[in-house]
Amino acid sequence: MRQSFKNTISLSNIEDPAKQRLFLEYLDAALGQYSDSSGGSNHYDENGDYVDETALNVKLQEGSGTLHIRIIAADDDNLKSIEYESPDSEATEKLANTLIIESLGNALGAKKKPFFRRVWFCYIGEHLDGEYWLGSNIRIAPVDPEDPNPQFASSERYISIDMNVEAIDVHGAIVIANNRANLIAARLSLILNVGIYSPSSEHRWTIPEDHESPCERRQLGYRYNGPLLAELPRKGDICKLGKFEHSMHYRIPYFGGTIKFPVETRRLISAIDNSDSRTATAFDNCAFLYQLALNAGKYLPTVKLSYLVAAIDALCKAEVEFRDPSSFVRHYAMPTHDIDHLLNFMHRSVRSAHFHSGEFPFGEFEQTRRLNIYSGSSKRMSEHRYRECIKLIRAALANWAAIKIESYTSLTSKNS
Structure with a gap:
């Protein structure tokens, strides 16, 4: 463990925890453009502060160098300071200083870019009646709008929660979209009284359709052959709009029907x-x-x-x-x-x-x-x-x- 680094920048002036996290995300994304490998360790120092140290192999046109970064935070993750140095490359050290200052500016200015993301979920039940919109930015729809067996109650269905999010890069967009989709899936599980869950990629034994061939261990999942969306589609373009019907009250569904959002869905989520x-x-x-x-x-x-x-x-x-x-x-x-x-x-x-x-x-x-x-x-x-x-x-x-x-x-x- 290195005792001291040459350069130190205080982070205590960033009081908003969200902006502290944003600074780390900006810096991590920026350093990732120059480094393809890293290693590190973490510990608590004699003051009880959390110390996270990372060594990155940085590649520049001028040559390679090792960048050492030490981030010090309180035990509640409130950032205190960042230290850095490159003992074998002055250019790497200058780059680190530039990226840290730029990341601080971006975090304080909260500069983000829009991203379109799709997050898939599954449930067991009848086919979803169509696509549903929660506002203009969130679309919930069956992955396969033309499922040949929509009435089978014991069948696994795939649905997609599509949305636009703002993030600093695609990795941040994935995290934001996944977290938002997980919340939507939980809310819909309650509203629809249907257990929505994340897809699994594990292998399980399957029975062949002819019931005579040997059983096979197959991977769970769904191979998508539909249109590759790069943005939210217009309403009804690739899937008919679903109907809002019934309420959240307990009821026994009709055999052969489809799953429809209760009439109060959008008003409840808005409330x-x-x-x-x-x-x-x-x-x-x-x-x-x-x-x-x-x-x-x-x-x-x-x-x-x-x-x-x-x-x-x-x-x-x-x-x-x-x-x-x-x-x-x-x-x-x-x-x-x-x-x-x-x-x-x-x-x-x-x-x-x-x-x-x-x-x-x-x-x-x-x-x-x-x-x-x-x-x-x-x-x-x-x-x-x-x-x-x-x-x-x-x-x-x-x-x-x-x-x-x-x-x-x-x-x-x-x-x-």
Whole structure:
């Protein structure tokens, strides 16, 4: 470890954490144009500061040189200073100084460029009815608009979330787009009640169509043969517009139909985007947990119901009065009968028992012989409670969304 570097520039004058991160991204992208290899280490010094040291092999017309960079930050990632030197190349050292100053200027001036990005996701279910737009900058559409079997409920579907983002380079654009798409996918999982997940490239065994040839281990994925988009297409150009139908309330879908966005989708997302940070964070955390419940709990009812209750718990952080799942569901589900036994079941018998004791009250790992003459009362009752709890949670979310939309609509009307 080198004891001291020749050049030091203070970074404490950049108080905005976002601009500090932007400076690092600008500098990393700029240095990447001159360096093809690097190595480094990190440690905490005697003052408790985080020290990250990197050695880069820099190639210039004048020749190659080694650039040593040391970035010092507090343990909360608040940048303090950057040190640098090149013991074997004065030109490399001058280049580093130029790039650091330019990166600081760009970060403080927040100069970015527009990029078009596509992010793919999957889900199991019927075909998406068409392309949907959230504003003018976000498009959600099936990757294959002409799927030959749109009605198959047990089929994997690929959808693309397309958008324009602003970033300093394509690598930054990828990160920004992925993060934004992940949030959209979680929100849609909650709104559509469909578990959307990222594609996997692992290999799995497959059964041949003739059921006679040997099984083959094949890689999961989708080979795209459609038009290569370089920008957002015009609405309806490459895929018909999808219909908005029904609401977020629990319902059994019709066989042979397609998945359609609920009528309140755009208004709810607009209301959340314009809410205070506490409400927006609570809703998004709820959406991520709801998405996890649908995907991780697809074949495990204990896991699914536990994380659905956890999702409600997260949304309670946006509430002033109804700060726990039971009071939240009791108020927003608007039940017409007593539901205390169901609230106790979902929160204590399932969620708490699973999270705190590792129990599986639905007996996922306990098999019993199936009898033709007796199905079993406890099993039947558990299945009934499970369905009723799912309906209550869905009703509470749908009614909460309706109230949030009404509140936002009323506020915008007063301000207009």
